Amino acid sequence: MAITTLGQFIIEKQADFPYAKGELSRLLRDIGIAAKLVNRVVNKAGLADILGQQGDINIQGEVQQKLDVYADTQFINALKMGGECCYVASEEHEEGVDLSANTVSKKAKYIVCIDPLDGSSNIDSNVSVGTIFSIYRRFHADRPIQEEEILQVGRKQVAAGYIIYGSSTMLVYTTGCGVNGFTLDPSIGEFCLSHPDMKIASRGALYSINEGYYSKFPQAVKKYIKYCQEIDPATSRPYTSRYIGSMVADIHRNLIKGGVFIYPQTSNHPAGKLRLMYECNPMAFIVEQAGGKASTGTTTILDIQPQTLHQRVPIVIGSKEMVEQVESFYL
Numbered sequence: 001m002a003i004t005t006l007g008q009f010i011i012e013k014q015a016d017f018p019y020a021k022g023e024l025s026r027l028l029r030d031i032g033i034a035a036k037l038v039n040r041v042v043n044k045a046g047l048a049d050i051l052g053q054q055g056d057i058n059i060q061g062e063v064q065q066k067l068d069v070y071a072d073t074q075f076i077n078a079l080k081m082g083g084e085c086c087y088v089a090s091e092e093h094e095e096g097v098d099l100s101a102n103t104v105s106k107k108a109k110y111i112v113c114i115d116p117l118d119g120s121s122n123i124d125s126n127v128s129v130g131t132i133f134s135i136y137r138r139f140h141a142d143r144p145i146q147e148e149e150i151l152q153v154g155r156k157q158v159a160a161g162y163i164i165y166g167s168s169t170m171l172v173y174t175t176g177c178g179v180n181g182f183t184l185d186p187s188i189g190e191f192c193l194s195h196p197d198m199k200i201a202s203r204g205a206l207y208s209i210n211e212g213y214y215s216k217f218p219q220a221v222k223k224y225i226k227y228c229q230e231i232d233p234a235t236s237r238p239y240t241s242r243y244i245g246s247m248v249a250d251i252h253r254n255l256i257k258g259g260v261f262i263y264p265q266t267s268n269h270p271a272g273k274l275r276l277m278y279e280c281n282p283m284a285f286i287v288e289q290a291g292g293k294a295s296t297g298t299t300t301i302l303d304i305q306p307q308t309l310h311q312r313v314p315i316v317i318g319s320k321e322m323v324e325q326v327e328s329f330y331l
């Protein structure tokens, strides 16, 4: 079977955008290049002295792993040099990074929200980590960037994707015309189409949640966990519990096998832990495009009007019927 690289695929699919003049295609290719650079370092993390804590504290108050910083730098540099992105909102920066002054084309019309290395607390234990990105189009390319252009509702995303640096490295993305997965072939240094037109099963037998916080969960979630553990062969219960603690890895597995991932609000995270702009919105866009669903338990993720850049939201995401089952306990 002929190999289709990410670059070839993006060009072939450009026809999906009647008005596109190739900028989004170039932007996606810029992200692919940075992903390869990050992959090279993540794969060798145990070898280089890059492991361990750099000691800086990012705005999340988490000790920044050197790889976080490296990944953030690679993606921002690739976007700056590519010239198609005018503004980057990154988990690693309290304020966004305005590239409009020094992008090659002053008329860059895309905004990127990114979590450069999600799950980085897992790096030392060699657990899969990931990058999550979300792309919006700005309203006016001829004036300073406005907050309303950055805090757009998730439904307005023009593209979203993730890279999972795992047993193999994959890039999965959507531009609103379905979801496609590419596996990195290190021997040729190319992401090759390996999972065309990905779809998530309407129901599965996996549930992913950190049950250690059980006592702090809302009643609806406690009821759902009990539901998962009941014996009912007709609905494949009891379900299997699978929780990696790396959002990209947990959601990617559920996308492939069917299942639901839940990070609800808890008494110490009243708005949940995961961030709307660069974790929940992009993953919700991808999962919805694959036929799944994503909500807070009561509100569709993609319809939430963002208030702040690093806003957190609760999330229930995955197989449609399983998300709806969780939602039924919130009623």
Ligand code: P6P
Pocket: 118, 119, 120, 121, 210, 245, 246, 247, 248, 263, 273
């Ligand atoms: P907890 C990783 O730190 C992360 O941001 C997500 O990748 C992951 O889903 C979540 O936090 C895990 O959080 O509280 O279960 O350790």
